[in-house]
Amino acid sequence: MPKVKKHKSVLAAKQSITKKPATSTQHNNRKPQQQTQQQQSARPSKQASVRPKAPRAGHAAAWPAGQWRCASVIDQQSAEALLRLLSAAETRTAGATIKSLTLAPHIVHKKPTYAVTVETLKHLPLLKAVLAAAGLLQQHQELLPAAAYVLSYELLFGQGFRSKGPAEVAVLAQKSRLQESLQSLLQHAPRSGSSAGHISKARGQQPSSSKKRSRQQSRDDEQAAAAAGPSSSSSSSPRVFAFDKDPKRLKRLQANVAKTGAGSIVLPRQADFLTLDPTAAEFSEVRGVILDPSCSGSGTVVSRMDHLLPQAELDSAEGPGGSSAADAAEQQRVEQLAKFQEAAVLHALKFPALQRLVYSTCSVHQRENEDVVAAVLPAAAAAGFKLVDPFPAWHRRGLPVVAGAELLVRTDAYQDGTDGFFVAVFERQ
Numbered sequence: 180m181p182k183v184k185k186h187k188s189v190l191a192a193k194q195s196i197t198k199k200p201a202t203s204t205q206h207n208n209r210k211p212q213q214q215t216q217q218q219q220s221a222r223p224s225k226q227a228s229v230r231p232k233a234p235r236a237g238h239a240a241a242w243p244a245g246q247w248r249c250a251s252v253i254d255q256q257s258a259e260a261l262l263r264l265l266s267a268a269e270t271r272t273a274g275a276t277i278k279s280l281t282l283a284p285h286i287v288h289k290k291p292t293y294a295v296t297v298e299t300l301k302h303l304p305l306l307k308a309v310l311a312a313a314g315l316l317q318q319h320q321e322l323l324p325a326a327a328y329v330l331s332y333e334l335l336f337g338q339g340f341r342s343k344g345p346a347e348v349a350v351l352a353q354k355s356r357l358q359e360s361l362q363s364l365l366q367h368a369p370r371s372g373s374s375a376g377h378i379s380k381a382r383g384q385q386p387s388s389s390k391k392r393s394r395q396q397s398r399d400d401e402q403a404a405a406a407a408g409p410s411s412s413s414s415s416s417p418r419v420f421a422f423d424k425d426p427k428r429l430k431r432l433q434a435n436v437a438k439t440g441a442g443s444i445v446l447p448r449q450a451d452f453l454t455l456d457p458t459a460a461e462f463s464e465v466r467g468v469i470l471d472p473s474c475s476g477s478g479t480v481v482s483r484m485d486h487l488l489p490q491a492e493l494d495s496a497e498g499p500g501g502s503s504a505a506d507a508a509e510q511q512r513v514e515q516l517a518k519f520q521e522a523a524v525l526h527a528l529k530f531p532a533l534q535r536l537v538y539s540t541c542s543v544h545q546r547e548n549e550d551v552v553a554a555v556l557p558a559a560a561a562a563g564f565k566l567v568d569p570f571p572a573w574h575r576r577g578l579p580v581v582a583g584a585e586l587l588v589r590t591d592a593y594q595d596g597t598d599g600f601f602v603a604v605f606e607r608q
C-alpha cells in the first residue's frame with residue numbers, strides 16, 4: 180500500500196508563519212489557522228443547481244456568491260488563486276500568474292498560500308480523480324471545485340483542518356471514500372501510458388517523496404527516470420545502450436535499471452554522447468535512438484512554479500533591470516541548450532543502421548523544440564529520414580513554425596494534466 184505522508188514543504192511553510200508573523204496590520208496578532216472566515220461564508224443555498232461561473236482572470240478575485248468559502252484564510256486565498264489560475268488556463272487568458280496571485284498585497288500569509296496553491300496544483304490530476312470517484316462535487320453545488328481541490332489536498336496530503344465551515348464539513352464527511360479512492364488510484368495507476376500518465380506522474384509527486392527543492396534539484400529529479408542513448412537489438416539478445424555523461428546521473432540510472440530488473444538488457448555507460456563513434460563495431464546494429472537531452476525543463480510543473488519560491492520576492496525587488504538581466508541569462512541558457520540538442524540529434528543520425536530517432540524534451544520553448552527540428556531537418560532528409568507521428572490520437576501538435584509541425588507532439592501542463600513536453604520522431608524511409 181502506498182504510504183501517504185503529510186507534505187513537508189507545506190508544513191514547513193505553515194510552521195514558519197508562527198515564527199514570522201504576517202505583515203498585514205489587519206491580521207498581525209492572530210495565527211492564520213485561528214482565523215475563520217465563517218463570518219464571510221455564504222451558507223449553502225439549497226436551491227442552487229447551477230454552479231456559478233468562475234471569475235475571469237485579470238478581474239478582482241470575486242468568490243462566486245452562494246459558494247462555500249474555506250474556513251482558513253490560507254486555504255481560502257489559495258482556493259481563490261487556484262480559481263483564477265484554472266480559469267485563466269481554461270480561457271487562455273493572460274495576466275494571472277501564481278506569483279501575482281499568491282504574492283499579491285492582499286494575501287495575508289504569502290508563503291503558506293503559495294505553498295498550498297503550488298502543492299494543490301501539483302496534485303491536481305490526482306485530486307480531480309479522487310474527487311470524481313467520491314462524487315463530492317456532484318453532492319454539493321455550493322462546493323466550488325477550486326475549494327474542493329484545496330481542501331482535499333489539505334485533508335489527504337496537508338495539515339488537515341483546524342477550523343471548520345460547511346466546506347470542510349462536507350469534505351470531511353467523505354474522508355474515508357476520498358482516502359480509499361486515493362489508495363486505489365495509487366495502486367492501480369500505470370507506470371506509463373498516455374491517458375493515465377498524469378496519475379503516475381502524480382504518484383511521483385507524492386508527499387512521501389517530495390521535499391522543498393531548489394530549482395536545480397527539481398531539474399535533477401525531473402531527469403532521474405532513464406537515460407538518453409541509442410538502443411540496439413540483435414536477433415538473439417536485445418540490448419539498450421544507455422549513456423549519461425554525468426556520474427551521479429549514471430548512478431541513478433544504474434539504480435533504476437536494477438530496480439526494474441532490466442539489467443540483462445540495459446547497459447548503462449558513462450559517456451559523452453557527442454564523442455561516441457557511431458560507426459564503432461559495437462553500434463553497428465543500433466536501429467533506434469531515444470534522445471532525451473538536457474533541456475531547460477520549462478515544461479515541468481515544478482519549474483514553472485520555482486520562480487515563486489521566496490527568493491523570487493527578492494529577485495523581483497531588484498526591479499525591472501534585475502528581471503530583464505535574468506531573462507537575458509535564461510535566453511542565453513536556452514540558446515546553448517538548443518545548440519547542444521541540435522548537435523545531439525545530428526550525431527544520432529550518424530548511426531549507420533538507424534531506423535528511428537525519438538527526440539524529446541520537457542521544455543515548452545519553441546527554441547528547444549520546433550526550432551531544433553527545423554535546424555536538423557535538412558540533414559535528416561539527406562540521410563533519408565522523415566518526421567512521423569508518434570501519437571496520431573493526440574490533439575496538441577507542434578507550433579506551426581516548421582514543415583511537418585502537425586506530426587510533432589506537444590503537451591500543455593495546464594490543459595493536458597501533464598508536464599509540458601515535446602516529442603519528434605524521425606524514421607528512415
Ligand SMILES: C[S@@+](CC[C@H](N)C(=O)[O-])C[C@H]1O[C@@H](n2cnc3c(N)ncnc32)[C@H](O)[C@@H]1O
Nearest residue numbers: 402403404405406423424425451452471472473
Ligand atoms: C533530461 S535528462 C534525461 C535523463 C533521462 N532520460 C530521464 O528521463 O531521466 C538529460 C540527461 O542527459 C545527460 N547529458 C547531457 N549531456 C550529455 C552528453 N553529451 N552525453 C551524455 N549524456 C548527456 C545529463 O547528464 C542528463 O542526465
